Amino acid sequence: MKSYYVKYFFHSPKYPSQPRKPFPFLPPSHVNPNPNSLNQDQQEERKKKNKETIFFSSLKLCKGSIMASSLLLDLSSSSYSTTSRLLLPFHGNKTLTLNRRLFSKAVPCGRRSPAFSPVTMAMAADTSAKIIDGKLIAKQIREEVAGEVARMKNEIGIVPGLAVILVGSRKDSQTYVRNKKKACEAAGIISYEVDLPEDSTEEEMLKHISDFNTDPSVHGILVQLPLPRHMNEENILNSISIEKDVDGFHPLNIGRLAMQGRDPLFIPCTPKGCMELLHRYGVEIKGKRAVVIGRSNIVGMPAALLLQRENATISMIHSYTRNPEEITRQADIVISAVGVANLVRGSWLKPGAVVIDVGINPVDDAEDPRGYRLVGDVCYEEACKVASAVTPVPGGVGPMTIAMLLSNTLSSAKRIHRVEW
Numbered sequence: 001m002k003s004y005y006v007k008y009f010f011h012s013p014k015y016p017s018q019p020r021k022p023f024p025f026l027p028p029s030h031v032n033p034n035p036n037s038l039n040q041d042q043q044e045e046r047k048k049k050n051k052e053t054i055f056f057s058s059l060k061l062c063k064g065s066i067m068a069s070s071l072l073l074d075l076s077s078s079s080y081s082t083t084s085r086l087l088l089p090f091h092g093n094k095t096l097t098l099n100r101r102l103f104s105k106a107v108p109c110g111r112r113s114p115a116f117s118p119v120t121m122a123m124a125a126d127t128s129a130k131i132i133d134g135k136l137i138a139k140q141i142r143e144e145v146a147g148e149v150a151r152m153k154n155e156i157g158i159v160p161g162l163a164v165i166l167v168g169s170r171k172d173s174q175t176y177v178r179n180k181k182k183a184c185e186a187a188g189i190i191s192y193e194v195d196l197p198e199d200s201t202e203e204e205m206l207k208h209i210s211d212f213n214t215d216p217s218v219h220g221i222l223v224q225l226p227l228p229r230h231m232n233e234e235n236i237l238n239s240i241s242i243e244k245d246v247d248g249f250h251p252l253n254i255g256r257l258a259m260q261g262r263d264p265l266f267i268p269c270t271p272k273g274c275m276e277l278l279h280r281y282g283v284e285i286k287g288k289r290a291v292v293i294g295r296s297n298i299v300g301m302p303a304a305l306l307l308q309r310e311n312a313t314i315s316m317i318h319s320y321t322r323n324p325e326e327i328t329r330q331a332d333i334v335i336s337a338v339g340v341a342n343l344v345r346g347s348w349l350k351p352g353a354v355v356i357d358v359g360i361n362p363v364d365d366a367e368d369p370r371g372y373r374l375v376g377d378v379c380y381e382e383a384c385k386v387a388s389a390v391t392p393v394p395g396g397v398g399p400m401t402i403a404m405l406l407s408n409t410l411s412s413a414k415r416i417h418r419v420e421w
């Protein structure tokens with residue numbers, strides 16, 4: 001039986017909504033900008049894998065009732081930011097309908113040498129776009145948070161606390177959690193970490209959450225996603241007290257975000273980071289056309305709601321969108337969160353557009369000690385020539401996500417302790 005590597009999972013009770021097991025990272029070869037950098041063996045291995053690998057931008061199981069989410073899964077909840085690392089072996093006997101339209105756009109588009117900072121590269125590439133420096137802004141925000149944390153401690157003797165729950169031993173999740181902890185410590189926020197083995201039960205998880213819900217020294221609770229497939233993500237996220245849900249994933253919180261005249265308790269960290277970058281770079285949003293590529297619960301959808309709250313006219317692009325290129329080209333602001341390397345080409349952009357690239361996609365890089373490097377959803381070099389401002393990857397939205405987590409934890413502690421300033 002032929003086996004395909006399929007991204008991603010099925011939304012059906014019959015099928016778990018999470019990967020069967022993490023599969024070794026296998027980046028699509030056609031986004032490798034420099035296949036010649038591979039040695040002979042690696043090239044052979046690559047050719048072999050290519051033969052048996054089909055990437056989907058969307059797929060349907062023909063029997064109808066079961067629909068698979070697409071590659072344009074939009075950093076969707078259980079696959080957050082890791083879609084491109086997780087490829088599932090699929091031993092299906094079902095007929096698959098492929099829609100390669102969008103994905104076929106994701107081809108190599110130049111290379112950024114790791115030796116150069118984004119800023120130097122932008123200049124070297126003779127571009128006009130301003131580089132939106134997320135790393136710098138995130139640092140400023142972390143310092144602002146640290147100042148307020150110190151003030152809280154001095155004035156009322158309260159130190160904000162963040163609880164992080166990690167299940168399993170995924171390397172990328174461990175790295176993210178470690179970085180979050182480090183950032184907390186640097187800002188003076190106390191972090192509490194619970195590491196659970198992969199095979200822990202949902203009940204154990206719920207017990208930890210319920211303990212944190214009632215623990216007065218904890219002001220924020222974060223469950224690192226994705227969760228192992230035997231856990232029900234919806235149940236778990238719903239059990240986090242809305243007052244402490246610093247990720248802002250609680251459905252009631254999202255409902256408030258979507259409604260006029262209501263305010264959410266927390267704005268989800270990644271979209272909040274995107275908005276903060278637009279604000280701090282003085283990008284006007286009111287009355288502008290904004291396109292959000294990807295409709296995940298944690299990035300695309302809340303990002304569109306936030307832009308709309310600030311009076312932009314929004315369009316959302318997803319795996320079933322016809323003419324994504326044409327629609328994107330009308331946008332003054334583009335936020336891309338799909339997890340497909342180099343999907344958005346220069347030709348997709350209106351001259352002068354502002355581009356926020358949320359994608360974090362690993363692509364092979366034999367020159368990198370890790371064997372891969374990270375690129376965004378947007379072809380950076382091309383975007384630099386057309387857009388007026390672009391976020392780099394890394395160094396763009398990623399660091400902002402962590403800064404926003406600290407900011408949400410601080411505001412939670414302030415709200416709980418009724419701090420007025």
Ligand SMILES: Nc1nc(=O)c2c([nH]1)NC[C@@H]1CN(c3ccc(C(=O)N[C@@H](CCC(=O)O)C(=O)O)cc3)C=[N+]21
Binds near residue numbers: 247398
């Ligand atoms: N409950 C939950 N909340 C999250 O906010 C959440 C999550 N689960 N699961 C995983 C994703 C991923 N995520 C990132 C945070 C920081 C960087 C980041 O700092 N990236 C750097 C460095 C990247 C590198 O070099 O490895 C950059 O883009 O410059 C990236 C990704 C938060 N996530």
